Each structure stands twice: as structure tokens, then as C-alpha cells.
Amino acid sequence: MDLHFGDGKPTDEERAAVDALLGPPESSWEGADRSDADLRWARGGRAARDRRDLLLPGLHALNDRVGWISEGGLGYLCRRLTVPPAEAYGVATFYAMFSLKPRPATVLHVCTDLACAAAGAEALCTGVEEGLGSGAGVERSPCLGLCERAPATLAVRAGDPVRTAVAAPATVDEAVRAAAAPDSAPEEPEAVMAVPQAGRDDLVLLRRVGVVDPASLDDYRAHGGYTALRRAFELGPAEVIREVTDSGLVGRGGAAFPTGRKWQATASQPDHPHYLVCNADESEPGTFKDRVLMEGDPYALVEAMTVAAYATGAHKGYLYLRGEYPRALRRLEHAIGQARARGFLGDDVLGQGYAFDIEIRRGAGAYICGEETALFNSIEGYRGEPRSKPPFPVEKGLFGKPTVENNVETLVNVLPVLTMGAPAYAAIGTERSTGPKLYCVSGSVARPGVYELPFGATLGELLGLAGVREGLRAVLLGGAAGGFVRPDELDIPLTFEGTRQAGTTLGSGVVMAFDDSVPLPRLLLRIAEFFREESCGQCVPCRVGTVRQEEALRRIAERTGAAAADDIALLREVGRAMRDASICGLGQTAWNAVESAIDRLGAYA
Amino acid sequence: MTVTPLGIPRRLLECTIDGEPARVPEGSTVLDACRAAGKDVPTLCQGDTLRPKNACRVCVVEVEGSRTLVPACSRRAEPGMEVRTDSERARHSRKIVLELLASSVDLSTTPKAAEWIKEYEAKPDRFGPDAARVNEEPRIDNELYVRDYGKCILCYKCVDACGDQWQNSFAISVAGRGFDARIAVEHDAPLTDSACVYCGNCVEVCPTGALAPKTEFDMRAAGTWDESRQTRTSTVCAYCGVGCTLTLHVQDNEIVKVTSPHDNPVTHGNLCIKGRFGYQHVQNRG
Numbered sequence: 001m002d003l004h005f006g007d008g009k010p011t012d013e014e015r016a017a018v019d020a021l022l023g024p025p026e027s028s029w030e031g032a033d034r035s036d037a038d039l040r041w042a043r044g045g046r047a048a049r050d051r052r053d054l055l056l057p058g059l060h061a062l063n064d065r066v067g068w069i070s071e072g073g074l075g076y077l078c079r080r081l082t083v084p085p086a087e088a089y090g091v092a093t094f095y096a097m098f099s100l101k102p103r104p105a106t107v108l109h110v111c112t113d114l115a116c117a118a119a120g121a122e123a124l125c126t127g128v129e130e131g132l133g134s135g136a137g138v139e140r141s142p143c144l145g146l147c148e149r150a151p152a153t154l155a156v157r158a159g160d161p162v163r164t165a166v167a168a169p170a171t172v173d174e175a176v177r178a179a180a181a182p183d184s185a186p187e188e189p190e191a192v193m194a195v196p197q198a199g200r201d202d203l204v205l206l207r208r209v210g211v212v213d214p215a216s217l218d219d220y221r222a223h224g225g226y227t228a229l230r231r232a233f234e235l236g237p238a239e240v241i242r243e244v245t246d247s248g249l250v251g252r253g254g255a256a257f258p259t260g261r262k263w264q265a266t267a268s269q270p271d272h273p274h275y276l277v278c279n280a281d282e283s284e285p286g287t288f289k290d291r292v293l294m295e296g297d298p299y300a301l302v303e304a305m306t307v308a309a310y311a312t313g314a315h316k317g318y319l320y321l322r323g324e325y326p327r328a329l330r331r332l333e334h335a336i337g338q339a340r341a342r343g344f345l346g347d348d349v350l351g352q353g354y355a356f357d358i359e360i361r362r363g364a365g366a367y368i369c370g371e372e373t374a375l376f377n378s379i380e381g382y383r384g385e386p387r388s389k390p391p392f393p394v395e396k397g398l399f400g401k402p403t404v405e406n407n408v409e410t411l412v413n414v415l416p417v418l419t420m421g422a423p424a425y426a427a428i429g430t431e432r433s434t435g436p437k438l439y440c441v442s443g444s445v446a447r448p449g450v451y452e453l454p455f456g457a458t459l460g461e462l463l464g465l466a467g468v469r470e471g472l473r474a475v476l477l478g479g480a481a482g483g484f485v486r487p488d489e490l491d492i493p494l495t496f497e498g499t500r501q502a503g504t505t506l507g508s509g510v511v512m513a514f515d516d517s518v519p520l521p522r523l524l525l526r527i528a529e530f531f532r533e534e535s536c537g538q539c540v541p542c543r544v545g546t547v548r549q550e551e552a553l554r555r556i557a558e559r560t561g562a563a564a565a566d567d568i569a570l571l572r573e574v575g576r577a578m579r580d581a582s583i584c585g586l587g588q589t590a591w592n593a594v595e596s597a598i599d600r601l602g603a604y605a
Numbered sequence: 606m607t608v609t610p611l612g613i614p615r616r617l618l619e620c621t622i623d624g625e626p627a628r629v630p631e632g633s634t635v636l637d638a639c640r641a642a643g644k645d646v647p648t649l650c651q652g653d654t655l656r657p658k659n660a661c662r663v664c665v666v667e668v669e670g671s672r673t674l675v676p677a678c679s680r681r682a683e684p685g686m687e688v689r690t691d692s693e694r695a696r697h698s699r700k701i702v703l704e705l706l707a708s709s710v711d712l713s714t715t716p717k718a719a720e721w722i723k724e725y726e727a728k729p730d731r732f733g734p735d736a737a738r739v740n741e742e743p744r745i746d747n748e749l750y751v752r753d754y755g756k757c758i759l760c761y762k763c764v765d766a767c768g769d770q771w772q773n774s775f776a777i778s779v780a781g782r783g784f785d786a787r788i789a790v791e792h793d794a795p796l797t798d799s800a801c802v803y804c805g806n807c808v809e810v811c812p813t814g815a816l817a818p819k820t821e822f823d824m825r826a827a828g829t830w831d832e833s834r835q836t837r838t839s840t841v842c843a844y845c846g847v848g849c850t851l852t853l854h855v856q857d858n859e860i861v862k863v864t865s866p867h868d869n870p871v872t873h874g875n876l877c878i879k880g881r882f883g884y885q886h887v888q889n890r891g
Contacts, residue, residue: 093781539662543759573697580674
């Protein structure tokens with residue numbers, strides 16, 4: 001490939017950051033000083049192009065070290081990977097956490113999404129902007145996944161290494177202090193603080209959170225860790241898939257696809273290699289269950305991924321972790337390192353002659369990358385735009401190979417399926433929705449956090465546990481892509497079939513309670529802004545439809561009745577086309593919450 | 606001797622288009638099947654020389670059993686598939702897509718757009734005078750072609766033609782996200798600082814006139830561009846030994862544009878800078 005590079009030169013720091021990831025350059029073709037040997041042959045080429053998937057880690061390396069991505073830095077990375085600069089620029093500008101313009105080394109991300117907005121995020125933003133002055137950048141961020149501690153901020157200071165500090169719930173002072181000195185900011189509360197049920201002995205998925213030391217593999221094993229993997233090796237891959245199928249386990253990421261069927265479809269593909277991808281790009285506003293699992297019980301995910309890979313014939317697993325979860329990243333990096341050192345990952349897992357390893361890939365601020373095929377593109381070093389299906393991932397997924405992709409919570413459910421056996425697992429919950437389910441409860445409740453209940457509990461029971469406050473006006477189920485229900489509908493059973501029957505959705509398990517303090521039109525506008533902001537822009541219904549939806553909601557923010565009727569009719573028409581004609585779930589669900597607010601809650605009536 | 610490759614014979618599969626049985630070769634798209642059945646479906650991002658990108662969603666049709674509508678341009682026809690090209694549901698989405706496009710970009714030079722807007726009774730004005738538009742000035746940074754972003758529908762065809770599907774120059778990409786996404790070279794620099802080789806193959810595939818030869822752009826601005834007065838003359842490029850077929854678009858005895866037929870087995874519609882833009886010497890009558 002005859003690539004054209006600009007004149008921009010990397011600074012020493014940028015060069016060092018890229019070299020730390022890719023190793024030193026081998027020849028002047030890759031950006032080293034020119035020597036006589038370089039005139040004889042060109043290196044790079046296909047071998048370098050095959051490393052395209054290192055583009056996103058490379059962009060992270062630059063952004064982490066200097067806080068933004070310069071022309072010289074990007075050019076050097078492109079040279080090293082033989083990536084056309086225009087493409088790399090397209091990829092870098094896709095992600096909200098990267099800046100292609102100079103900015104302060106410290107950036108304070110202030111969550112302005114639903115739960116945080118209700119908890120005073122706007123005042124917090126104004127306060128920190130005044131308090132920080134020009135020393136640090138303040139960026140308004142979509143949901144940071146810290147809804148149980150709203151309002152939340154995340155400070156990121158570029159350097160070697162990059163430093164982060166979470167302040168949540170944040171006062172202006174605390175947020176300013178976290179941004180001014182991320183190193184000396186107080187450690188955020190342990191994950192168990194987000195589990196109000198901690199200590200109860202009937203928990204299945206959350207039982208180890210707060211009980212085990214998340215850094216200790218021995219402690220994990222002492223609490224029943226790695227018994228599921230041993231059982232898997234006793235059963236063999238086909239039997240593991242049968243157990244998972246018999247258990248009735250369905251995906252917890254929102255689509256509720258039967259896990260066993262997905263595994264079977266991947267395992268039976270003749271094309272090789274197979275890949276396992278864990279979707280930990282938890283970005284649905286109001287969702288934080290995967291973060292609590294990964295921070296509180298990281299080895300469980302490592303073990304579950306190993307089981308899934310063994311069953312589906314994969315030897316390589318990717319864990320795609322959202323970029324806003326620094327502590328989950330540290331915990332998992334440590335856990336994977338420990339597991340590798342102790343033979344739980346690597347060429348010969350548990351001495352069974354089975355090879356498997358996990359690589360973590362960080363997202364960089366793009367909700368759309370939680371869409372399974374957008375996530376593949378993101379890992380591969382392309383813009384995180386969804387692919388059209390068919391072909392489905394089980395046939396052509398990551399790198400065009402058969403891939404099984406599961407959400408964190410889905411994978412962690414595999415452990416009890418194996419340890420207690422499929423019949424016992426299937427006995428939990430209802431007939432069609434089996435097993436335990438995690439719910440992320442936030443908003444107007446006394447005890448926000450992650451709750452574990454068997455499928456079939458009602459919305460009212462869950463809200464009762466969380467201590468719902470007086471004056472409940474609406475409950476948002478399933479996050480921004482979900483729908484609102486009324487306070488008199490609390491008897492809805494929390495199952496996939498029950499919510500569907502009630503005309504709403506369980507989604508990823510978000511339960512957000514709202515009282516009268518936040519006007520409903522403001523919430524809807526925030527949801528519309530979210531979708532407009534997060535649309536990848538690939539297809540017209542979503543790219544322009546989300547803009548038109550936001551415009552209409554802005555027009556009628558203060559209107560009701562006949563004054564809003566025309567715009568509501570317009571919203572319905574645009575919403576219907578987005579649902580019918582968008583490529584992926586983002587556009588297809590972008591109108592759900594607004595529609596439910598109009599139809600169920602009588603917004604703008 | 607010219608040999609026309611016939612390819613491997615393909616079996617026919619049977620499906621239903623608007624209630625009528627249709628037989629198409631295996632591997633055909635739903636769009637192929639629709640066109641073979643005489644049911645035309647509007648398309649914008651679909652290109653006869655490019656792999657379908659299915660980004661514009663104007664070709665959506667209803668397929669029995671599918672939760673959402675299906676892009677005809679990329680979905681393969683399957684045995685037994687029941688396709689409805691003209692259902693209320695499909696027409697509604699097409700209408701909205703046309704309204705969304707026409708309210709955000711200038712479709713005045715998009716062939717057939719006005720016709721479709723009329724056919725589907727689309728009313729782009731109903732989003733109000735404050736509806737966001739891609740308001741950008743045309744970028745004129747070289748003598749050969751102009752990039753008028755106000756007409757760009759982000760169909761990806763130029764990116765695909767510049768990239769691995771044809772030219773392998775990789776000079777442009779989509780940058781940014783959502784409504785702010787734009788086709789750009791690295792760091793949004795002028796074309797002259799980019800990897801562009803000015804083959805103009807992006808201009809050739811652009812469905813809206815957002816990319817246009819400078820001659821056409823200037824004549825349109827001056828109001829002198831008139832396709833009804835243009836003749837097309839086929840000839841062979843005289844520059845090198847490849848022998849690309851050229852189509853000279855001539856108006857008032859002046860070459861105003863050069864293209865190549867898309868079904869030409871040598872060019873597939875592609876040319877290089879010389880064939881597409883290097884015709885001035887022909888007119889050097891001095």
C-alpha cells in the first residue's frame with residue numbers, strides 16, 4: 001500500500017507511548033532513523049497491516065500519554081501499522097473520549113445523564129467549570145455507570161501512567177479536588193457498597209461480591225471458584241452446551257437470545273478459529289451491574305469466559321470493556337495476569353491440554369460499540385459502525401470468523417448453571433425466564449444499587465426492597481432504549497415474557513424511579529439528546545431521525561394538548577421509520593422511551 | 606478475440622414479489638429480483654460497481670417474517686421469500702427517509718429525487734424552518750473537482766471507491782459521528798495535502814452531485830449546465846496502452862465532462878486523472 005503521510009512529526013513522548021505498545025520500530029519505513037539497510041527492502045506491508053486491530057489501543061496510548069491525539073502522533077501510529085491516515089482519523093474522531101485538538105492534560109467527565117441529571121448534575125457542571133478554570137477541561141458525559149452514587153464525575157489525567165479518580169456522589173469541591181490531584185483523591189467505595197443485599201446467603205450471582213478479595217485468586221478458589229470450569233472439563237464441550245441449553249439461560253444484554261443455541265451455532269461452524277467476545281461495554285444509561293460484578297468478583301468473569309470458550313471451541317477471548325471503567329480495568333488486568341501465572345489461562349488450562357487466553361480491549365466512549373457487530377469493528381480497528389445482518393456473528397463475527405458474543409452477566413450465569421446443574425438452575429425463576437437476574441435500581445429510591453432477584457418478582461417488590469420514595473411519578477425500565485411505566489403498574493412481573501405482555505421491556509435490567517422533582521419533558525429531551533449524540537451516523541433514519549426527534553421534543557418541552565399534537569404526530573411518524581428501517585438496535589429503539597412516555601404516562605396531554 | 610466470461614451456471618430460486626412468483630439466480634439480491642420482476646425500488650447508496658453499503662435505507666422492502674424492514678440492495682433473495690415492495694409500511698419508511706434527507710441536505714442535483722419526493726408525497730418542510738441542515742460551503746481547493754458538503758448524504762460510495770473496492774488510495778474516510786459525521790481526509794485538511802490522486806472515481810459514483818467536476822460545478826453556478834444540450838461521444842483514451850473507453854460529454858462543442866461506462870470490462874467506470882480530467886489539449890484550437 002502506497003500511503004501518503006503528512007509532515008507532522010511525533011514528539012518524543014508520543015513516539016514512546018506508541019513504541020511501548022508496539023515495540024521499537026524496525027526500520028525507517030516504520031518511522032525509525034534511516035539506515036543503509038532500509039534501502040534494500042521495505043518491511044511492514046502485510047504483517048503490519050494484520051495488526052490493524054492495534055489501532056484502537058494505539059489511539060488510547062497516545063490519548064492516555066498526552067491527553068489528545070496530534071497530527072504527528074497519529075501519523076506515527078499510522079506508519080507503524082500501515083494504516084491510511086484518513087482512516088485512522090475517521091476512527092479517532094468516532095470516539096468521544098479522544099480529542100484531535102489540544103486540550104488540558106486533565107479532563108473531568110461529568111455525567112449529565114438521567115440519574116445524575118435528577119441529582120443535580122447541571123449545577124455540578126457549572127460549579128466545577130468555575131472551580132477548575134483553565135487548568136482542566138470539563139466534559140459533559142453520557143452515563144458513567146455510577147448511577148447508585150449520582151451525581152458522578154470521572155477525572156482522567158494524561159501521563160505515564162494515566163491517572164483516574166472517581167468522585168461520586170460528587171460535590172463541587174470533591175470533583176474539583178479529584179481533578180486537581182487524581183493521585184491523592186480518596187479511593188472510591190468498594191463495589192459491595194452498590195449491593196444493598198450484600199451478606200444475604202440466597203444470592204447466586206452476587207454472592208462473592210464483598211465476600212472475596214477481588215485481588216486474590218486463592219480467595220476466589222476458597223469461595224467455590226473454578227469448580228464450574230472443572231465440571232466443564234469433566235463434561236466436555238458438547239455436554240456443557242447441553243447443560244446451558246437445558247438451563248434455559250438467555251442473554252442478559254437486552255435481546256434475550258437463548259445462550260445455548262448461540263453456543264451450539266458457533267461450536268458447529270467448520271470455519272476456524274472461533275472467537276469468544278465478552279461484551280462489557282456497559283453503556284445503557286442507568287446500567288452498572290456489570291461494573292459491580294467485574295470490580296467485586298473479577299475472577300468469576302475470567303472463569304466464565306474460559307468455560308464459554310471451551311464449550312464453543314475458541315482459544316482466544318476478547319473482553320471489550322467500556323473506557324469509563326478504570327477500576328474494573330485494573331481489577332480484570334490483575335485477575336487475568338494471576339490466572340495466567342497460575343495456569344488457569346494459557347497454553348494448558350488446568351493441565352487439560354486446552355489453550356485459552358483473554359485480551360482486554362478498552363472502548364473509548366461510544367454507546368454504539370455495545371452493539372455486537374459494531375463491537376467487532378471497534379476491536380478490528382475500524383469505526384464502530386454496526387454491520388448488516390445476516391451474516392450473523394455465529395457465522396462471520398470477529399475478524400470474519402465464527403464468534404460467540406455474550407454480555408458479562410450472561411457469562412457469569414454459566415457458573416451456577418454448571419455448579420448446581422441445569423435442572424436446579426432452571427427451577428429458579430419462571431418457566432420461560434429462568435435463573436436469577438440483576439437489576440440496576442437508581443433514581444428516587446432510598447437504597448439504589450444492584451439487586452439480585454429470581455425472575456418473576458414484581459416491579460413493586462423490587463422497588464420495595466430499594467425503598468422507593470414518596471411521590472413516584474414514573475419508572476423507566478430497560479434504560480434509554482427501554483420504556484416508562486406508571487406507578488400503578490408495579491405488579492408487572494419482571495420476566496421477559498411478563499414485561500413483553502405488559503407492552504414494555506426488561507432490557508438490560510435498568511429500573512430507574514422518578515418523582516415529581518424532574519419534569520418529564522426534560523427527561524425525554526435528555527434521552528433524545530443521548531441518541532442523537534450516540535448515533536453512529538451510518539444510516540439515514542437514525543442519523544437524521546434522532547436529530548428531528550430531539551428538535552420536536554425541544555419545541556414541545558413547554559407545551560401540552562393541542563399545541564403539542566402536531567409534533568407528537570410527527571414524532572410518531574419519524575419514530576416508526578426509525579424502528580422499521582434503521583440498521584441496528586440503537587435507531588430501532590431510539591423512540592421507545594418517548595413513545596411510552598406519551599402513550600403510558602400521558603406526557604404532553 | 607474477445608471472450609465473454611459466462612461464469613458458473615447458477616440455479617434459479619423461487620420467491621414471491623408483491624404476490625407474484627419470481628425466479629432469480631441464486632446469489633441475487635432482493636433488488637435484483639425486484640428489478641427483474643419490473644418493480645423498481647428507489648436507491649441512492651447502492652452502486653452498480655460497488656458492494657452494497659445499505660446506509661441510505663431508501664430501498665427498504667417488507668419481507669414476511671422479518672421484524673424490521675429489509676434493505677433490498679444488500680439482502681440476498683432466499684427460496685420462498687415473500688417480498689412486498691409497495692406495502693404501506695415500506696412506503697412510509699421510504700417517505701420519511703426522503704423527508705429526512707431532503708430536509709437536511711440539498712437534493713437539487715440528485716437524479717430522480719424530485720420524482721420520488723412527489724411519488725411518496727414526502728414533505729421535507731414539515732420539520733420547520735429551524736430543522737438542522739448540513740450547512741457547509743462548497744470546498745474548492747483544487748482545479749479538478751469540488752466537494753459540496755451541503756449535498757452529501759453520507760452514502761459511503763466515494764469512500765468505498767477511493768478505498769479497497771477500486772482505487773486503493775484511501776484518501777478519504779467518514780470522520781466524526783452521527784449528524785456531525787462528514788467525509789474527510791485526515792485532519793480535515795485540503796485535498797491538496799492528502800493522498801488524493803484526482804482519479805475522480807469518487808465523483809463518478811457520487812449519487813447526489815456533492816462531488817462534481819469543476820467544469821460542471823462552474824457551469825451550474827453560471828446557469829449554463831444543460832444536459833439536454835449535451836451529446837455523448839465514445840472514444841478511447843489516448844494516454845497509455847490500457848485503452849480505457851471514454852465517454853465525452855460535449856455541450857456547445859466543448860468537452861464538459863469525461864466518464865467511462867460502468868459496464869465496461871476494462872474500466873468498470875473508473876479512470877485516472879489523465880483520462881478523466883486531461884482533455885484540454887483536444888480543445889486547443891489555437
